Amino acid sequence: MYHDILVPTDGSDSSTAAVDEAVAIADGEAATVHFLHVIDEGTEMSAGASGMIAPQVTETLEAEAESALDDAERRAGNAGVTHDRTTREGDPHDVIAAYCDDADIDLVVMGASGRSGLKEHLLGSTTDRVVRTVETSVLIARP
Template structure:
């Protein structure tokens, strides 16, 4: 049913919960899990920063990505599944949708932050944009209330 399952990660608990769900599904269906971390390059700090500052911010993002992917690898140790890890730069939802198409991903499993109301309308949702653009099934693993901040979200 599934050959390639993508789990985008931001290094947070919700992403790890989604990764565990992806590993479980991959083990059931004999699929490979693809873990993807996107170093955001559309943030205002990266846009307005000059050379050295931009490079330092990018390096911090890449280090965070390596740590997030290592955490997914560690979560996958409990499962008998293949894992491919990838670090990319760009706008998260665009990179995720591009990866789905390029790697012929069958299913995306991703955490959501549980934003509601004005915050969601103002900030949008990476998961929502992936659902709209991926062209494959997207399983969202919802946020548990009371995790990291009031309303249960940690931010996109």
């Protein structure tokens, strides 16, 4: 039923639950799992676009992306699931929507909330926007 499953991951507990859910689905479907980490350009901009801090912020965001993707790949590899990984920059919702279209994604599996720190919300803002706007089915995973 599913051939291509997208998992936007930021390394949070919620996105790790999404990775595990997608790997379990893909294992039963022989699907490919696409792990995507979006470096939010808004985070880079709010940290200061000039001076010495900007390169340090960029390095930190890139290291977080690599760590999240390494963990996702390890989980998929341990299950023998076909997967790939991508890092992109931009507005997370826009990047996820574009990736769905570009890669002909059948299912998006996302965590209920990410690293935004807004635990008072039922869904993270990115998850909420994806659910409301993409034409692909979305499964929401909770840790």
